[in-house]
Amino acid sequence: MASIPDTLNASLQSILSGDPWYGPNTYSIIDSITFEDAYEMPPGAVHSIAGILLHMLGWAQEVTQRMQGQPAGEPAAGDWPNPGNPDEDKWQQLKDNFKLANVTLQSVINSLPADKWDAPTNDTRDPAMGTGVTYRQLIEGLIQHHIYHSGQLALMNRLLS
Template sequence: MTIIAQKLQNSLQQILSHDPWYGPATYDIIDNVSFEAAYELPPGSVHSIAGILLHMLGWTQEVTARMNGQAAGEPAGGDWPDPGHPDEAKWKQLIADFKLANVTLAGIIQNLPADKWDAPTNDARNREMGTGVSHESLIEGLVQHHVYHSGQIALLHRIVG
């Protein structure tokens, strides 16, 4: 594994399951959310916890596809898919799918050839879509995305918890 891959892998794992300096890891946050709380939409909120986690899952899968050379687009299920009605099994599956998507991405990070990290992804630069950046910037962006939305989930959980 290259130095860049190790750095990015460490960053991803730090925020997902280790001890980030700013607060609890993403997996600790979502593992403590009940399915009832996950689907509750507090007054004034646009998204539920389940909706935010679906969004995070979709973008993790989209970044994985881009790392594999696919052209950029919105996630297959859409940017903000509807989480549907509260369902305990569905919530547990969503958490499992999110964790698996990050394991899959970690494998790609570990195996990406050194000369690819500075190379642009398979798209022209479009700031709104996050395309045309280097593979390194793409992973850094996803880590930032995870941190941002993990904070939202933690705050929503305090409200509906």
């Protein structure tokens, strides 16, 4: 039987760069998006692709901090930071930062002691903030968050292409 960290890391790796059953993985989705399309606002959209990826990056970083015992809060740059003006280098840096944040998270997952996985995080329960869950639920929630927004990225990219 696989350990909790092995199982969670396998799930995270599958959706990020593996072969998930539902379609393309997150990295292949973001790597297929041009910087022009990343900053384009499709009709009726509230956020651009770059804005959604910034949101995903912020929450990957926030979850990593919670895994390390920090109290919950919004991501340092905010829940939905403004991606700014279109810039090819900035788009590449955003993709690289997202990938690095997830590698860092996987390292933190591997280092969490076995007896903490079913323990509550350092916060009281607040469903709107996603707090007061166990460490396992926190990572499962981030995986779900990544899947949800990856679908948005794929659909928006298809609309813009």
